[in-house]
Amino acid sequence: MFRWVKNVAYLSAKELRSLLSDPVLIVLIVYMFSLALYTVATSITTEVKNASIAVVDHDHSALSYRLQQSLLLPNFKKVDRIKAEEIDRLMDIGEYTFVLDIPPSYEKDVLAGHHPQIQLLVDATAMTQAAIGSSYISQIFRREITEFLHQSQLPLPITATVNVLYNPNYSSEWFLGGMNIIGNLNLLTMLLVGAAVIRERERGTLEHILVMPVRSSEIAMSKIFANGLVLLLVVTLALRFVTHSILGVPLPDGSVSLFVLGSAVFIFSIASLGILLAIFAPTMPQFGLLMLPVYIVLYLLSGTVSSVENMPQLAQQITQFSPTTIFAAYAQDVLFRGAGLDIVWDKLAKMAALGTVFLIIALMQFKTMLSKQG
Numbered sequence: 001m002f003r004w005v006k007n008v009a010y011l012s013a014k015e016l017r018s019l020l021s022d023p024v025l026i027v028l029i030v031y032m033f034s035l036a037l038y039t040v041a042t043s044i045t046t047e048v049k050n051a052s053i054a055v056v057d058h059d060h061s062a063l064s065y066r067l068q069q070s071l072l073l074p075n076f077k078k079v080d081r082i083k084a085e086e087i088d089r090l091m092d093i094g095e096y097t098f099v100l101d102i103p104p105s106y107e108k109d110v111l112a113g114h115h116p117q118i119q120l121l122v123d124a125t126a127m128t129q130a131a132i133g134s135s136y137i138s139q140i141f142r143r144e145i146t147e148f149l150h151q152s153q154l155p156l157p158i159t160a161t162v163n164v165l166y167n168p169n170y171s172s173e174w175f176l177g178g179m180n181i182i183g184n185l186n187l188l189t190m191l192l193v194g195a196a197v198i199r200e201r202e203r204g205t206l207e208h209i210l211v212m213p214v215r216s217s218e219i220a221m222s223k224i225f226a227n228g229l230v231l232l233l234v235v236t237l238a239l240r241f242v243t244h245s246i247l248g249v250p251l252p253d254g255s256v257s258l259f260v261l262g263s264a265v266f267i268f269s270i271a272s273l274g275i276l277l278a279i280f281a282p283t284m285p286q287f288g289l290l291m292l293p294v295y296i297v298l299y300l301l302s303g304t305v306s307s308v309e310n311m312p313q314l315a316q317q318i319t320q321f322s323p324t325t326i327f328a329a330y331a332q333d334v335l336f337r338g339a340g341l342d343i344v345w346d347k348l349a350k351m352a353a354l355g356t357v358f359l360i361i362a363l364m365q366f367k368t369m370l371s372k373q374g
Contacts, residue, residue: 004215007214007218007222010222011214011218012225012226014222015223015225015226015227016230019226019227028188029230029234033181033234033235033237034242036180037180037184037238037243038242040176041180041243041247044176045172047132047171048075048129048136049074049075050073051097051126051129051133052076052077052096053077054081054090054096054100055081055082055099055101055102056082056084056100056101056102057102058084058101058102058104059102059103059106061107063106063110063145064102064107066144066148067102067118067144068100070140070143071137071140080096084101087099091121091123097123097126097129097133098122098133099120099121100118100121100137101118101120101121103116110148118141120134166336174250175336177242177243177249178239178249178335178336179304182302182304182324182327182328183302183304185266186266186270186295186298186299186302186324187295189227189231189266189267189274190270190274190277190294190295191291192227192231193228193270193271193274194275194277194278194287195284196223197274197275197279198278198283198284201282202283202284217363220272220366224272227271228264228267228268231267232264235260239251239256239259239260240256249335252338254340255334255335255338258334258340258344259334259335262327262330262334262348262351265348265352265355266323266324266327266330266351268351268355269323269354269355270323270355272355272362273294273358274291275358275359276358276361277290279362279365279366280365298322298324298325299324301324301325302319302325302328303319303329303332304328323354323355326347326350327347330348333347
């Protein structure tokens with residue numbers, strides 16, 4: 001056991017020197033967890049901003065004007081008033097994303113206790129704004145009508161009190177700031193560890209390693225440990241300084257240490273998968289062609305881009321065996337909900353189990369690769 005640890009430490013030091021002597025990889029790692037992280041979090045938004053909206057007002061009442069004035073910047077542009085016969089033409093040319101049609105006697109029917117309906121026409125080609133904007137408008141109108149009835153001293157059918165514990169302003173930066181760390185960590189872990197194996201084969205240094213009394217497990221673990229140590233350090237700094245200090249994402253007490261622990265287990269799992277892919281790909285270009293589709297599928301089905309519950313049932317079941325999906329749920333529990341180890345320990349166990357399976361398969365194939373290389 002002591003000899004195994006000694007060999008892993010020696011090979012890890014060699015791998016660290018190789019990684020730190022490559023300025024291109026160092027710049028890539030720093031960029032992915034600094035400027036790229038900030039740019040994506042601040043440029044891509046899941047909120048509704050500057051949505052174009054028009055109103056066809058058949059009522060011309062105090063309530064209808066109040067509803068129109070409640071649609072404010074920066075969520076919506078200035079509300080335009082149009083005629084009913086202009087709706088189809090203006091929406092066909094993409095002039096407006098939303099058009100509201102307020103029926104006659106709307107305020108009168110509301111005060112009478114009826115439930116009149118406002119028609120909302122949506123340009124569904126603007127997918128994100130169409131879905132989220134409809135929800136925005138419904139919430140805004142519900143609040144305004146409730147306040148209007150309260151001021152009119154009429155009994156309210158339902159009194160709703162909404163308390164948002166996390167992210168009360170629904171800022172996408174808070175969500176994307178943490179979730180993009182997962183995507184970048186997934187990509188770089190698979191890339192660096194897999195490329196390290198390919199680099200040994202292409203440079204012919206495996207022949208030098210073969211004459212040493214080392215095992216395939218020592219070679220594999222040294223690459224996981226060396227590259228994982230660098231990535232774990234960078235991830236910790238990115239979470240603390242970029243996500244928390246620059247983007248302003250609040251971090252619950254103890255969440256940083258738990259996130260680092262989860263990141264370490266996740267790196268082990270994805271690095272084992274990267275070694276497995278590198279063994280199947282004999283050259284660096286083939287490894288790139290094999291790695292990218294695997295990364296894209298894992299990332300898109302992980303729940304960091306869209307909710308897992310929105311996916312088909314079969315995709316939901318398959319993606320539960322993905323370390324990226326498990327780590328995304330783990331990170332959301334730790335960073336967004338302040339969960340403790342007693343709640344997320346099972347996710348750590350699942351990632352460790354998957355990583356062990358990947359590593360065992362990789363080591364079985366690794367011995368075959370080494371024998372052929374020798």
